[in-house]
Amino acid sequence: MVSGLALALALGLAACGGGGASSSGAAEFHVLVYGDATNKVEQRLVDEFNRTSEVKAVLDTIPGADYQQKLQTIINTPQAPDVFFNWGGGSIRPYVDAGLLLPLDGFTKNDPALASAFLPSVYETAVVDGKPYGIPMRGTQPVLLFHNKKVLADAGVEPPRTWSGLLDAVKALKEKGVTPIALGGGDKWPTLMWFEYLYDRVAGPGLFAKALEGDRSAWESADSRKALGMLKQLVDAGAFGDNADSVKFTDGGSPALLASGRAGFELMGSWAYATQQEADAEFAGKDLGYTAFPAVEGGKGDPANLVGNTNNFYSVLKKTRHPEAVAEFLKLMYSDRFVKEQLSVGNLPTTTNTEKFLGTAANPAYTRYQYELVEKAPSFQLSWDQAYPPAAMTPIHQAVQEFFAGRTDADGFIKAMQALPTA
Numbered sequence: 512m513v514s515g516l517a518l519a520l521a522l523g524l525a526a527c528g529g530g531g532a533s534s535s536g537a538a539e540f541h542v543l544v545y546g547d548a549t550n551k552v553e554q555r556l557v558d559e560f561n562r563t564s565e566v567k568a569v570l571d572t573i574p575g576a577d578y579q580q581k582l583q584t585i586i587n588t589p590q591a592p593d594v595f596f597n598w599g600g601g602s603i604r605p606y607v608d609a610g611l612l613l614p615l616d617g618f619t620k621n622d623p624a625l626a627s628a629f630l631p632s633v634y635e636t637a638v639v640d641g642k643p644y645g646i647p648m649r650g651t652q653p654v655l656l657f658h659n660k661k662v663l664a665d666a667g668v669e670p671p672r673t674w675s676g677l678l679d680a681v682k683a684l685k686e687k688g689v690t691p692i693a694l695g696g697g698d699k700w701p702t703l704m705w706f707e708y709l710y711d712r713v714a715g716p717g718l719f720a721k722a723l724e725g726d727r728s729a730w731e732s733a734d735s736r737k738a739l740g741m742l743k744q745l746v747d748a749g750a751f752g753d754n755a756d757s758v759k760f761t762d763g764g765s766p767a768l769l770a771s772g773r774a775g776f777e778l779m780g781s782w783a784y785a786t787q788q789e790a791d792a793e794f795a796g797k798d799l800g801y802t803a804f805p806a807v808e809g810g811k812g813d814p815a816n817l818v819g820n821t822n823n824f825y826s827v828l829k830k831t832r833h834p835e836a837v838a839e840f841l842k843l844m845y846s847d848r849f850v851k852e853q854l855s856v857g858n859l860p861t862t863t864n865t866e867k868f869l870g871t872a873a874n875p876a877y878t879r880y881q882y883e884l885v886e887k888a889p890s891f892q893l894s895w896d897q898a899y900p901p902a903a904m905t906p907i908h909q910a911v912q913e914f915f916a917g918r919t920d921a922d923g924f925i926k927a928m929q930a931l932p933t934a
Contacts, residue, residue, distance in 0.1 A: 539567040540833045543592035546572035548789040552852045566836035576761040593831040598897035599637035599824045607639045613827040614642040618838045628845035633861040637824045645824030646841045650858030652780045652820040654704050658800045662775045670802040677805050681750045684775045690752040693774035695760030699908035707818040712807035713738040716890040727929040739921040770794040784857035816890040903931045
């Protein structure tokens with residue numbers, strides 16, 4: 512029997528494939544995106560494009576938990592899309608090296624706004640060897656510490672500003688019988704966010720930058736071991752409950768723990784607002800709180816530093832049959848309509864015209880808060896599993912999960928990270 516998920520994947524991927532013509536004979540190109548609550552915005556933009564274009568765009572989705580694996584499976588096959596969602600950085604490097612992607616300098620020469628309409632620090636994330644290979648297509652996604660306002664108030668807890676304050680909050684929430692921190696450990700990447708922030712707060716962004724450049728000694732430094740010791744302290748304090756590895760964000764499990772009051776906090780990318788708004792609009796509007804990650808006393812990292820995804824990007828396959836239509840489609844990514852649609856679901860676009868529309872956001876206060884965090888951040892570190900090439904993703908996730916579960920110690924984690932392939 513084919514499961515519902517497998518059937519959805521089969522149907523979605525059957526639709527992909529290098530452009531050409533539909534069964535009705537109309538010319539079309541396929542746009543593949545990560546399946547989540549933002550797809551409704553992407554579909555509305557596709558519909559707008561199709562109202563005036565002779566070549567039609569077709570939106571295909573893959574459920575988030577399966578996106579990277581399925582993309583790698585189809586990227587060099589007849590089922591490959593014309594345009595696909597990615598994170599820039601290391602996530603597209605192998606496809607560039609394999610000659611699969613279309614450099615977009617020709618697009619930007621014809622339409623300079625495809626570069627100049629975006630914040631340079633974000634646009635550069637998808638520049639490889641001096642050439643652009645992606646156009647920003649959602650919003651910047653800093654990782655924030657979300658909380659349930661009612662749960663914290665009932666426990667007499669304030670959103671923590673420091674690491675010691677977080678440990679105190681964990682203790683108070685446990686005494687109230689609440690899981691202190693919801694964690695979708697079954698997805699693995701939510702657990703990674705804790706490593707990314709602790710390493711930044713303890714060591715500053717330089718440690719990871721050195722490791723990414725191939726300096727494997729960075730992982731065995733004193734700062735690395737200190738960050739790992741602090742993570743173990745948090746786990747041993749019972750911060751994540753007893754079954755975090757059986758909970759996922761991608762199926763709504765960890766967001767539901769937070770919304771239902773069974774957990775106090777969740778560390779998650781800013782898309783968590785759109786997720787909660789879709790699942791429980793009342794909670795999102797009334798009791799969903801958010802703060803920056805706590806400072807680490809004595810740490811080298813600036814408390815204003817961020818980690819997460821600078822944006823998502825659309826990249827174009829070199830073999831597309833409709834590059835002119837694709838170029839016209841990408842122009843929507845800096846349009847006023849795009850900005851307003853993304854703001855409506857809690858996303859924060861990185862276009863130069865974003866600020867004037869902040870007041871139209873689904874939650875203007877939340878959007879303004881993100882905007883100011885990103886604007887003032889001395890460092891915005893790309894997620895480790897996106898900064899490294901795709902071949903490193905599974906080993907990173909395994910190392911993170913094994914350490915959190917206590918199945919390996921600091922030495923085991925360090926050795927696993929030192930063995931990662933680098934670009």
